[in-house]
Amino acid sequence: MTTVINTPGIPGRDGSGHPHGLDVIDPHRIRQDFPILRQEVNGKPLVYLDNAATTQKPQAVIDAISNYYLHNNANVHRGVHTLSQRATDDYEAGREAVRRFINAPDANEVIYVRGTTEGLNLVASSYGRRYFKAGDEVIITGMEHHSNIVPWQILGKEIGIRLRVVPFNDDGELLMDQYETMLNDRTRMVSVVHQSNALGTVNPIPEMVELAHARGIHVMVDAAQSVPHMPVDVQALGADFLTFSGHKMYGPTGIGALWGRAELLDDMPPYQSGGEMIRSVTFEETIYNTLPHKFEAGTPDIAGAIGLGAAVEYLESIGMERIAAYEQALLRYGTEKLRDIEGVRLIGTAEEKGGVLSFHMEAAHPHDIGTILDAEGVAVRTGHHCAQPVMARYGIPATVRASLAFYNTTDDIDALVKAIDRVIEVFG
Amino acid sequence: MASLPDNPDALYGDVIMEHYRSPRHRRRLERPDAEAEEFNPFCGDRANLQLQLAKAASKVAVIAGVSAVAEGCSIIQASASLLADGVHGRTVDEASDLSQLFRDLMQGKPLPPVALEELGELSALEVVRQYPVRVKCALLPWVALEEGLRRLNRR
Numbered sequence: 218m219t220t221v222i223n224t225p226g227i228p229g230r231d232g233s234g235h236p237h238g239l240d241v242i243d244p245h246r247i248r249q250d251f252p253i254l255r256q257e258v259n260g261k262p263l264v265y266l267d268n269a270a271t272t273q274k275p276q277a278v279i280d281a282i283s284n285y286y287l288h289n290n291a292n293v294h295r296g297v298h299t300l301s302q303r304a305t306d307d308y309e310a311g312r313e314a315v316r317r318f319i320n321a322p323d324a325n326e327v328i329y330v331r332g333t334t335e336g337l338n339l340v341a342s343s344y345g346r347r348y349f350k351a352g353d354e355v356i357i358t359g360m361e362h363h364s365n366i367v368p369w370q371i372l373g374k375e376i377g378i379r380l381r382v383v384p385f386n387d388d389g390e391l392l393m394d395q396y397e398t399m400l401n402d403r404t405r406m407v408s409v410v411h412q413s414n415a416l417g418t419v420n421p422i423p424e425m426v427e428l429a430h431a432r433g434i435h436v437m438v439d440a441a442q443s444v445p446h447m448p449v450d451v452q453a454l455g456a457d458f459l460t461f462s463g464h465k466m467y468g469p470t471g472i473g474a475l476w477g478r479a480e481l482l483d484d485m486p487p488y489q490s491g492g493e494m495i496r497s498v499t500f501e502e503t504i505y506n507t508l509p510h511k512f513e514a515g516t517p518d519i520a521g522a523i524g525l526g527a528a529v530e531y532l533e534s535i536g537m538e539r540i541a542a543y544e545q546a547l548l549r550y551g552t553e554k555l556r557d558i559e560g561v562r563l564i565g566t567a568e569e570k571g572g573v574l575s576f577h578m579e580a581a582h583p584h585d586i587g588t589i590l591d592a593e594g595v596a597v598r599t600g601h602h603c604a605q606p607v608m609a610r611y612g613i614p615a616t617v618r619a620s621l622a623f624y625n626t627t628d629d630i631d632a633l634v635k636a637i638d639r640v641i642e643v644f645g
Numbered sequence: 646m647a648s649l650p651d652n653p654d655a656l657y658g659d660v661i662m663e664h665y666r667s668p669r670h671r672r673r674l675e676r677p678d679a680e681a682e683e684f685n686p687f688c689g690d691r692a693n694l695q696l697q698l699a700k701a702a703s704k705v706a707v708i709a710g711v712s713a714v715a716e717g718c719s720i721i722q723a724s725a726s727l728l729a730d731g732v733h734g735r736t737v738d739e740a741s742d743l744s745q746l747f748r749d750l751m752q753g754k755p756l757p758p759v760a761l762e763e764l765g766e767l768s769a770l771e772v773v774r775q776y777p778v779r780v781k782c783a784l785l786p787w788v789a790l791e792e793g794l795r796r797l798n799r800r
Contacts, residue, residue, distance in 0.1 A: 584688060584718035588656060588776060600688050614689040614716065643657050644719075 239550070242535070242543040244626045250275040250531075251624055261594025264632045269414050269442060269573055269620030270598050271464045274528075278468055281527035282520045293519055294493065294510070308519050311526025312509070315474045318529045319459065320450040325508040326482065328475045329522050333441040334364040336460025336475035337408070339512065340437050341368035343485040344406070344458075351377030353405040358383040358391055358420065359610060360413040363603045365439050369408065378405070385610070389416035389565040396425065400432055407436045411443035411459075415604040415618065416565030417548075417573030419443065426455040435481065441465055441473075445622075446544055446571050448537040451476055463521060467622075468528030472521030475512075482508050489514040540623045544572040547621050551630045558637055560645075564616050572621030575602075578637075581644040583615040589643060590617075593636035656776055657719065660727075660769035665719040670729035674712045678800065681792035683785050690717030692725050692786040694793045698737075708732050708740060715786055720770075720779050725786035727767050732790065737797050743767075744787050744794070751780055 248254050251273045256263050265273060285307065291300035293308045309324075316324040330336045345368075349355075355369050359382050369380050381404075383396045400407075407429045412419045426436045435457040443449055445466035451459050458481070462473040487494055487505055491514040496504040505511045532540065551574050555561050564575040578586060587599035598618045601608045608614060619633055677695035684691050697710030711733050715725035731747075732740040746760055750771055761768050773783045 582718035584690075584720070584779070584782065585657075588779065605689075608689075 239543060239546040239627065241539045241546075242623055244543075244624055247535070247624045248626075250277065252276060252279075254624060258594045258596070259592050261592075262632075264593075264595040264629045266619040266621065266625065266629060266633060267596045267598050268445075268622040268625075269465070269602075269618060271470070272445060272467045272622055273624070274469065274524075275467055275531050277531045278524050278527045282469060282524045285520050285523045290519075292516055304519055307523045307526070308517070311522040311524075311529075314526040314529040315476075318449075318533065319444065319474075319476060320452055321476050322452065323479060326476055326479050328477070328482070328509045328512045329517055330460065330473050330475050331471055331518070332462035332464070332473035333362075333439055333460050334462075336458075336473060337364050337437070337439060338368045339475055339488045340408075340458050340460075340477070341372055343488045343512075344435075344481070345369075345372045345376070345378070347485055349376050349378050349405055352403060353378045354381050354399075354401070354403045355379075356381045356383060356396070356399050356404055356407045356409075358396075358409050359385050360389065360391075360416055360418060360420075360604065360607050361408075361410050362414055362439065362441070363605070365408055365410060366606070379403075382606075383409075385418070387566075389413065389418040389567045389570070391418075391420055393421070393424070397428055400428060400434065402432075404429075404432065404434050407434055408439070409436065410439040410441075411449070411454075412440075412446070412571045412573075413565065413604070413607070414442050414573070415575055415602040415607045415616065416567065417570035417575065418565060418567040419447075419569040419571055421569075422454045422456060430455065442571060442573075445532075447541040457481060463525040463528060466525075466528055467531060469518075469521045469524040472518045472525045474525070479508060482512070487511055487514065491515045493517070535623070543623050544621050547625060547627065547630065548572045548574070550627055551619070551621070551633070554630055554634050555637075558634065558641075560641060561637065564611055564613070574619040574621075575616045576618075577611070577613050577616050578640065578644075581640050583617045585644065586617045586637070586640050589640045590633070590636045593632065593639060595619075595633055595636045597633075655772055656779070658769060658772065660766055661719060661723040661772075664723040664726040664766075668713070668715070668722055668726035670711050670713050670726065670733070672712060673714070674710050677710070677712070679793045679796035681789045681796060683789040683792070685717075685781065685785055688717065688782075690721050690782060690785055691715065692717075692721060692789045694725075694728075694786065694789040696732075696793045696797060698797065705736055707734055707736050709734070713786060717785075718779075718782055720773055720782040721785055724770055724783045727770065728786050728790060731765065731767055737794055740790070741794050744790055747787055748784065750774075751783055 253273045289303040291304040293305040312327050313324050315327050381399045385391050429436050437458040438456045440459050440461040444461040458477040460475040464470040494511050494514040496506050562577045583599035600615045674695045678698050679696045682693040692715045695712040698706040699709035701707045711729045713725040713729035715721045770783050773779050
């Protein structure tokens with residue numbers, strides 16, 4: 218893969234060599250890598266704070282995708298011609314990049330999917346149909362995205378499994394003692410979000426895995442919001458499955474990855490069927506292909522996989538430790554600023570949380586806040602964030618959510634605060 | 646998408662803010678002749694309409710009782726309140742005509758000369774057209790109204 222990566226300057230570090238605070242990254246240099254950020258919206262500089270919905274794409278990702286279509290477009294794993302070989306090499310290089318990024322033991326355990334939603338559905342459908350029987354239980358948490366609720370509910374209707382939900386406290390932290398008591402002989406799977414999209418809470422995955430594994434229960438992790446913002450090591454987490462989306466980690470839409478332990482994936486039936494996923498087909502019998510192809514029926518999103526690989530390389534060039542440290546510092550800055558505004562109630566105040574500032578204002582509905590913020594050039598998400606049970610937990614219909622990326626600056630937070638002041642002027 | 650008006654506060658004019666802050670006709674009816682509710686699953690907004698008919702002196706049934714309860718943003722609440730004011734005292738057919746007129750206004754269709762007079766305060770919601778994503782907020786109570794009117798006609 219011939220992707221040019223703009224390497225940002227190495228900013229100051231403290232004597233210990235560990236990154237700390239806002240000085241670990243120079244966001245103004247980073248912003249040069251993201252052409253889309255150089256624009257005005259409604260006459261104001263764009264302040265993009267909707268990164269939990271989707272992140273912007275660096276030039277390196279855009280170049281990798283257009284390079285594929287300009288020079289290498291061909292189907293993968295099918296032809297002996299040169300273009301097919303190039304496309305296959307770059308497509309598989311993306312898989313290896315993903316493996317390295319999450320420290321998976323083997324690239325064959327990395328399955329390309331459309332995104333986190335498909336990763337969760339694949340496991341629920343394939344693993345669930347294989348192993349679950351009536352009366353079995355699946356444990357999720359009260360802060361799951363709908364995509365980690367509905368697939369299990371569908372299985373519940375089909376097979377008769379029971380969904381158990383770990384509650385959380387007012388700060389948005391899981392009640393671990395309740396989790397522990399929910400684990401029992403009927404539990405077949407724990408499927409849990411790593412970082413909540415609505416609250417920002419980072420859940421204690423290693424601890425949850427340890428408790429589950431002690432009873433021989435497998436753990437699935439929805440890492441859509443964590444992989445883009447912190448170092449994620451599947452072996453350190455100890456989980457059995459982990460899935461995430463490309464477009465939330467500065468890569469393209471329509472591509473993501475599911476990692477799973479080979480011994481589990483090997484034993485699971487295919488999720489979809491067609492080309493690529495077979496070794497041989499007669500009308501009497503089909504022999505499935507090996508991992509990862511068994512789970513990749515049909516022509517895949519080749520450009521997407523190559524773009525995802527470029528996104529991984531771009532993030533590696535900056536370093537996930539530094540990204541996490543910078544975003545944590547920006548989160549602290551934003552939390553203090555929003556706490557100072559009378560009438561703003563932060564939703565999600567966990568000790569361990571990522572760059573999500575979800576809030577509610579008694580004076581104005583989130584839609585009205587969103588419209589006024591947009592007029593100020595500030596892009597945020599308003600709504601239930603596909604996590605209606607979370608909204609119900611706090612007794613509110615929706616929140617406004619500002620979510621951070623490492624190209625955001627303290628100026629962006631200040632613009633948000635100024636725009637909220639406008640809301641108070643209008644609705645006050 | 647159209648750009649926003651120069652004054653970002655244009656959406657929040659006096660009529661809309663007044664009806665948002667003090668919505669009319671929110672009291673529930675004891676014996677509604679029809680009730681309808683609409684819900685937007687994307688944002689959680691909800692509008693519930695109750696209608697009650699009574700024979701006027703002219704012997705034509707008019708909407709003598711209306712209750713409009715909306716949950717959500719300022720636009721849906723103002724729209725529901727203005728709707729309730731607008732259909733109160735009208736026949737089912739007149740209410741249906743008003744609903745069509747309001748839809749045409751929100752969708753930017755050409756209106757007959759008498760339309761603005763007919764719409765009255767409702768024309769204050771025309772500004773919402775400049776915020777296309779908010780048009781569905783303004784229309785939600787009217788979807789409930791149309792269902793309510795259909796139910797009245799079926800009685």
